[in-house]
Amino acid sequence: MVASNQSDHTRRAESLTGPDGDHTLASELEVMFDEDFKDSGPTKGNAFQESLAAFHRRVNQDPTSTLRSLLGPAADEAPRRTISYAQLLYTMTQGLVEMLSVRFGSLGCYQLNDPSARFYVVSLVNDETPSMFESTKLGDTSPLHAFDSHRTVQMIEVWFSVHPLSNIISKTLFLRDYKNNTHDPILLAVMLADATYVHEDDTTGERRESLFRWTVKQLRGRPANECGLSTVQMLMLLGWHELCIARARRATCYLGYAGRIITRLQARNTQMPERSCSQINGVEIAEVEAEIVKNIYWLTFAITLWSFMQIDQPYPQLLPSTLPTEFPPVDESLSAVIKLDIASDNVSTLAKQTGMIHELWPLSHIASTIAHIYALLPRKTDAIEATQSGSWQAQALERLRLLHSANQNIATLCVNIREVLVNAVKVLEIEVENASSKALVLTAYHTTIIHLLFPRLESPEDQISVSEDLLTHFLHSARNLLQLFLVVDAEHDTDHLITRIRSSTFADVFVLGLDACSRALDNFHGRLFAGSAVEAETITSKLADLTSIACDMHATSKSESLITAKNLRLVKKKLKEVKLLFHPINPPFGPRSTPSVDDEPSQSLTPLDAQVPGLAPLDANDALPELWPTAAPLDFSSGAYDLFAGVNAQALNQLDWTQNAVDHNIDEASIRAMLAPSQAAGERHKEVSMAGSQRGHEAEAMARRGGNTHGLGGIDMDLDLPDVGVLGADTHWPEAHGPP
Numbered sequence: 001m002v003a004s005n006q007s008d009h010t011r012r013a014e015s016l017t018g019p020d021g022d023h024t025l026a027s028e029l030e031v032m033f034d035e036d037f038k039d040s041g042p043t044k045g046n047a048f049q050e051s052l053a054a055f056h057r058r059v060n061q062d063p064t065s066t067l068r069s070l071l072g073p074a075a076d077e078a079p080r081r082t083i084s085y086a087q088l089l090y091t092m093t094q095g096l097v098e099m100l101s102v103r104f105g106s107l108g109c110y111q112l113n114d115p116s117a118r119f120y121v122v123s124l125v126n127d128e129t130p131s132m133f134e135s136t137k138l139g140d141t142s143p144l145h146a147f148d149s150h151r152t153v154q155m156i157e158v159w160f161s162v163h164p165l166s167n168i169i170s171k172t173l174f175l176r177d178y179k180n181n182t183h184d185p186i187l188l189a190v191m192l193a194d195a196t197y198v199h200e201d202d203t204t205g206e207r208r209e210s211l212f213r214w215t216v217k218q219l220r221g222r223p224a225n226e227c228g229l230s231t232v233q234m235l236m237l238l239g240w241h242e243l244c245i246a247r248a249r250r251a252t253c254y255l256g257y258a259g260r261i262i263t264r265l266q267a268r269n270t271q272m273p274e275r276s277c278s279q280i281n282g283v284e285i286a287e288v289e290a291e292i293v294k295n296i297y298w299l300t301f302a303i304t305l306w307s308f309m310q311i312d313q314p315y316p317q318l319l320p321s322t323l324p325t326e327f328p329p330v331d332e333s334l335s336a337v338i339k340l341d342i343a344s345d346n347v348s349t350l351a352k353q354t355g356m357i358h359e360l361w362p363l364s365h366i367a368s369t370i371a372h373i374y375a376l377l378p379r380k381t382d383a384i385e386a387t388q389s390g391s392w393q394a395q396a397l398e399r400l401r402l403l404h405s406a407n408q409n410i411a412t413l414c415v416n417i418r419e420v421l422v423n424a425v426k427v428l429e430i431e432v433e434n435a436s437s438k439a440l441v442l443t444a445y446h447t448t449i450i451h452l453l454f455p456r457l458e459s460p461e462d463q464i465s466v467s468e469d470l471l472t473h474f475l476h477s478a479r480n481l482l483q484l485f486l487v488v489d490a491e492h493d494t495d496h497l498i499t500r501i502r503s504s505t506f507a508d509v510f511v512l513g514l515d516a517c518s519r520a521l522d523n524f525h526g527r528l529f530a531g532s533a534v535e536a537e538t539i540t541s542k543l544a545d546l547t548s549i550a551c552d553m554h555a556t557s558k559s560e561s562l563i564t565a566k567n568l569r570l571v572k573k574k575l576k577e578v579k580l581l582f583h584p585i586n587p588p589f590g591p592r593s594t595p596s597v598d599d600e601p602s603q604s605l606t607p608l609d610a611q612v613p614g615l616a617p618l619d620a621n622d623a624l625p626e627l628w629p630t631a632a633p634l635d636f637s638s639g640a641y642d643l644f645a646g647v648n649a650q651a652l653n654q655l656d657w658t659q660n661a662v663d664h665n666i667d668e669a670s671i672r673a674m675l676a677p678s679q680a681a682g683e684r685h686k687e688v689s690m691a692g693s694q695r696g697h698e699a700e701a702m703a704r705r706g707g708n709t710h711g712l713g714g715i716d717m718d719l720d721l722p723d724v725g726v727l728g729a730d731t732h733w734p735e736a737h738g739p740p
Contacts, residue, residue: 105451259300281343
C-alpha cells in the first residue's frame with residue numbers, strides 16, 4: 001500500500017514540476033500533503049510534519065475514540081462547517097489560554113464542551129480531501145481581466161477594510177506595485193477573491209471560485225526556490241480561506257509551508273538586518289518589510305501552536321532555537337506600516353488596520369509564553385537548551401526554558417510557572433503603555449495564574465489544600481482582573497465616537513477569567529465544609545474578601561461590554577450561585593453540624609455560621625417551625641415557566657429553600673416574601689403562576705386576606721431574565737401597570 005502511494009505521489013510530483021524539471025511550489029505542497037495525510041513514507045525529519053503524520057495515523061486507527069478523547073461529550077455534536085475570517089483570529093487567543101488551563105489546572109472551564117473551540121481538530125478529523133490540488137484542467141484565461149484598474153483599486157480598499165490579516169501586507173507598497181505593474185498577480189487574485197465576499201454581486205460564488213482556482217493553478221509555474229515575501233502572503237491568505245471553510249488538510253499545508261519560508265526570512269533579517277536607503281515619503285521600505293515579516297512569523301507561530309494543542313501533540317521541538325527578540329508593534333504609533341500609510345495619505349482603512357495591530361501583539365506575547373509553558377508538559381522529550389536574550393519581552397521565556405532541564409511533576413511545575421508569570425506581569429505593567437493591549441495580555445496571565453493555583457492531580461480523589469498563600473494569590477489576581485476590566489471599559493468610553501471598536505477578544509478572555517474565579521470560589525466554599533479545620537479557619541479569615549469578590553464579579557458579568565462573549569450566560573449563572581453562597585445575609589448552604597447544648601453563643605457570628613430561625617431547616621427531613629404555612633402550600637406547577645417542576649407539595653415544604661434558591665436563580669429576598677408566615681388563622685395563599693407571551697412574561701404573586709388584595713410586584717427577584725428563558729437578550733418587560 002505504501003509503495004502504491006509513493007508511486008502515485010511520484011507521478012503527481014513529476015506533473016507539477018516546472019518546464020526545466022525544477023520543483024515548483026505546487027509540487028512541494030503536494031509532497032507535504034502526501035507525507036502528512038496519505039502515509040506516503042517517512043517525513044524528512046521535520047518535527048512539524050512528523051507530528052501531523054503521527055496524528056493522522058492515530059485518527060486512521062480509531063477516529064471516533066480519538067475525537068472523543070480530545071473533545072469529550074462535544075465529540076458527538078455535528079461538526080461546524082465554516083467559521084468567519086475574523087472569528088478565527090479572535091478565538092485563537094481565548095483558545096490558547098483555555099487549552100493551557102485545562103492541561104495544567106483542575107478547575108476546568110465551559111469551553112471544553114464547545115465544539116467551535118476545537119474547530120481545527122474537528123475539521124481535520126472530518127476532512128476527507130484526497131489530494132492537495134484538484135485534478136481538473138483549467139483554461140488559461142485570467143479572471144483578473146474582468147477587473148479594470150479603478151475597480152481593482154476599489155476592491156483592494158475593500159480587502160483592507162475587512163480582512164483580519166490586513167497587517168501582513170502594506171497597503172501603500174501594494175498599491176504602488178499595482179500602479180507600476182510590478183505586483184504579484186497571484187496575490188492580487190486571492191485578495192480580489194476575498195473581497196468578493198463583501199462587495200461583488202456574486203450570489204453563486206462562481207467569480208470568487210474562479211479566482212481561487214486560477215490562483216492555485218499559478219502555483220504550478222512558480223519555482224520553489226524563488227519564493228519571496230509576496231508568495232508567503234499569498235500562501236497565508238489561501239491557508240486562512242481553506243481553514244475557514246473546514247478544509248483543514250490543505251490549510252495545514254499552505255500555512256505550514258508559509259511558516260517554513262517566513263522562518264528563513266525572519267532569521268535572515270535578525271542576523272543581517274537590511275540596510276537600504278530606499279524610502280517612500282520619509283519611511284524606510286526595509287523597515288516596513290521587516291515589520292511585515294515579523295507579523296507573519298508570529299501569526300504562523302500562533303496558528304501552529306493553536307493547532308498542535310488541539311491535536312495534543314508535543315511542542316518542544318517546534319520552539320525556536322533562540323529566544324525571540326522581535327515582536328510585532330504594540331500599537332499603531334510604533335508601526336512602520338501605519339506610518340507609511342499615513343505619510344502617503346492611504347488612510348481610508350486605518351481603523352481596521354490598527355485594530356488588527358491591537359490583536360496581533362497580545363496574541364504573539366500570549367502565544368510565545370503559552371508555547372514555552374505547554375512544552376513543559378511532562379512527556380518523553382529531550383531538554384531544551386536555554387539561551388540568553390537582552391529583550392524585556394523575552395525575559396519570561398528565558399526563565400521558562402530553564403525549567404525544561406528539571407524533572408518536575410505538575411504541581412511543582414505550576415508553582416514555578418506561576419512565579420514566572422507573576423514576574424512577567426510586573427514587567428508588562430512597567431514596559432507597556434498601550435492600555436488595551438496590556439490589559440488583554442495581563443487578563444490572560446492572571447487567568448492562567450488562577451488555574452495554576454489548582455494544579456491537575458494524578459488522582460481525582462486528591463484535593464488541593466487551601467492555604468493562606470493560595471487565597472492571597474487568588475484574591476490578588478481576582479482583584480487585578482476586575483481592575484483591568486475597568487481600565488478597558490474606561491478606555492472604550494473615552495475613545496473616538498466614530499472609530500470606537502470594542503475588542504471581542506478581550507471580552508472572551510475576560511469571561512474565561514470570570515469562569516476561573518467562579519470555580520475557585522466554589523472550591524473554597526466546598527473546602528470550608530469538607531476540608532480540614534485549618535482550611536476552614538483560613539477560609540473564614542478571608543470570608544469578607546471572598547464575598548466582596550463574588551459580588552463584584554457577578555455585577556461585572558452583567559456589563560454590556562461582555563454581551564458578545566462566549567459562554568457568558570453560563571458563567572454569569574455560576575457567579576450568581578457563588579454570590580449567594582458567600583453573601584452575608586444568607587444562611588449556610590453547605591453541610592451543617594447541629595450545635596451542642598454546651599456550646600456558648602458566639603459574640604460575632606460569621607455569615608456562614610449564622611442561623612436564621614424560621615428560614616431554613618437544618619435538614620431536609622426536620623420538622624418545619626410552627627409559624628410556617630401548612631394549610632395550603634405554594635404550587636409552582638401550573639405556570640408556563642415551571643421553576644420547581646416535579647416537586648410535590650409535601651416535599652416542597654421540606655426543602656432547604658436556600659439551596660433551592662441557588663439551583664433556580666431566585667434570591668433570598670424573594671424566598672422570604674413567598675414564604676412569609678401567616679398573620680391570621682383565616683389567611684390562605686393563592687396559586688402562583690408564570691404567564692406571558694412570546695416576547696415577555698410577567699410573574700405576579702397575590703395574597704388575599706379579608707377581601708384586601710396586595711400586589712408583590714415591588715419585590716426584586718434579581719432574575720437574569722435572558723438566562724431563565726423568560727425574555728430574549730434584546731427584549732424588555734411589557735409596560736408596567738398598577739394593581740387591579
